[in-house]
Amino acid sequence: MALYAAAAAVLAGVESRQGSIKGLVYASSFQNVKQLYALVCETQRYSAVLDSVISSAGLLRAEKKLRPHLAKVLVYELLLGRGFRGGGGRWKPLLNRHQARLKAELARLKVHRGVSRNEDLLEVGCGLAQASQVPRFVRVNTLKTCSDDAIDYFKETRFYQGRASSLEDLRALKGKCFLLDPLLPELLVFPAQTDLHEHPLYQAGHLILQDKASCLPAMLLAPPPGSHVIDACAAPGNKTSHLAALLKNQGKIFAFDLDAKRLASMATLLARAGVSCCQLAEEDFLAVSPSDQRYRQVQYILLDPSCSGSGMLTRQLEEPGTGLPSKERLRALAGFQQRALCHALTFPSLQRLVYSTCSLCQEENEDVVQEALQQSSGTFRLAPVLPSWPHRGLNTFPGAEHCLRASPETTLTGGFFIAVLERVEVPSSVSQAEVSAPELRSSPSPAPKKKRRRRNAAAAPSMLPCT
Structure with missing residues (x-):
């Protein structure tokens, strides 16, 4: 009531x-x-x-x-x-x-x-009609369960399971049926109107309700267990929990966001998801120093900054009667996004970065990436990823086709943009051994290894998990 x-x-x-x-x-x-x-x-x-x-x-x-x-x-x-x-x-x-x-x-x-x-x-051609065709994507939280157990649970509750091989399979979804996503093994796909907010697996943190396009940034960043990762603009936290799952809670995630209320909600989400490798900070990422010794081992950064949200399926509900953002707002957003991306590329041990937005606007996407690449003086390049993905970046500069775009029409997801940047060569200030295995830097003798573990154990209480 x-x-x-x-x-x-x-x-x-x-x-x-x-x-x-x-x-x-x-x-x-x-x-x-x-x-x-x-x-x-x-x-x-x-x-x-x-x-x-x-x-x-x-x-x-x-x-x-x-x-x-x-x-x-x-x-x-x-x-x-x-x-x-x-x-x-x-x-x-x-x-x-x-x-x-x-x-x-x-x-x-x-x-x-x-x-x-x-x-x-619903009106044909309107954003809301497009949203109604997008299925409900559900990511299995592998920190708490495995895909097979989640699938078995749904089967026991009279859901029929199959495997999607095309977008048409997803469009045809209806009733108590779900499909396995062909790209992400931990992603289950349900009919659009499926409501799982009160499902016991969701409430226990075993399931994360997350659009497929929103799952791509963490998947493409692909940090191995033990890595140090920065999530630069982290709230509301779905991507952060996905990163933690990929890390298997082994390593460290430094998550920053300026909005205290969203950060508090994020802490609750991460606790429910069983995330224990993350340190939250109510801090502007632009104020974080790349030379800070806490971040000297950070090789992976996920940057999903504030954007116009023009690709969000519910944007017309969020801001009734509005169209595309004004040129003034786009300039302001793109300026912040460009500063954040260029700042992220200055972290000395950085090897791979994913830049993403839920915007359809070139000013926030290809233009930002192009400018950052030009400012990096050849240190970073766009990595070619997911060659079979049907929707590519706009042809605004050489290599832009390596970027990914998503939309309800072409990928049956929310509107999204993703670019993966990788370092062209190892920075001279960081040794190859340190870059390859930052968690394994130790001498061959057993004694120093034990000593290092004792030091880490003593330092552990200063790294508070997000609970």
């Missing part, structure tokens, strides 16, 4: 331009922000459909104490959502009295528009 009231309040705030969905959700007192965010986004996505059904059924005329925004949330839950399986309180019997009429009006609307599926009621 509290969930529906909170969702109605957020909807009212969005429609009165008090803020974005995400901002209003985080400002609310409702504890499960992800559940609330998902419900509001889905309700807003079908807003016009729900208005039509509610009006045709005469719901607000019959129930004069029912407020419009709450009615919209409740009707979404009844017709398009969970069907009050999670409760409903005193609103469930009220809606049940009108259930037959509401369902009849929804069916009549489908007949009138000549469609058979709920998502087909």
Whole structure:
């Protein structure tokens, strides 16, 4: 019951331009922000459909104490959502009295528009219609379980499993069926409307709800266990938890973010995911000194800076009525992104960096990468990755085809951009042995090894895990 009231309040705030969905959700007192965010986004996505059904059924005329925004949330839950399986309180019997009429009006609307599926009621060609075609990607958190166990669990709960071989397989997903992603072995793919926020595996941290495109940065950075990694703009933390899983919690992740509230939510997420190799810092990455001895072994950096979000599937919900960002905002964002990328490339032991955004704008993507490469004076180059990936970088400079792009139309994911930069040669200040195995620098004799372990053990309490 509290969930529906909170969702109605957020909807009212969005429609009165008090803020974005995400901002209003985080400002609310409702504890499960992800559940609330998902419900509001889905309700807003079908807003016009729900208005039509509610009006045709005469719901607000019959129930004069029912407020419009709450009615919209409740009707979404009844017709398009969970069907009050999670409760409903005193609103469930009220809606049940009108259930037959509401369902009849929804069916009549489908007949009138000549469609058979709920998502087909969304406007063709709009961003929200594209979002409805993107499946639900679920990453198995290998810090807590393995893919086989997660798959077996879903099979035991009457889910049918297969393996995707094409985008058409993903588009055809429906019902209680899921597929194994052909690229990422730990990624499961469910139909678009699958809601797993209350699933026991998700609540226990065994599953991470993360779009496929968002999984690519950590996968392409590919730090081996024992590595030292910087996650430069880390919140909300899904990519950080993915890095920790790749490291098997062996090594160190230095995660920076300036937003204290997002950092606190991130700490909760990482604790639930079983991450113990990460040190969080409420700090501007641009203020982090590359010469600091704490980061002398950092060979991998993931940089996913603040961006316009123009590739986000829910952006039209977040900022209703807005189009592409203004040129002024793009210039400001690109300036920050360029400074952050150039700064990251100055870390002395850096060997590999992934730069990513959830933006579709060339100014934040290819232009930033091109400028950083020019400033690096040939020290770094774009690494050719995933040659079979269908959507490449814009042809704005030689080598830009090594960058990756993603979109609902071409990859059935959110809009995304990724560039992998690798060092052309080992810096003279760092020995080849140190670069190859920073965690194994020791003399062949047994005694120094033991001594080094004792020193590490004594220093360990200063590295606080994100719990």
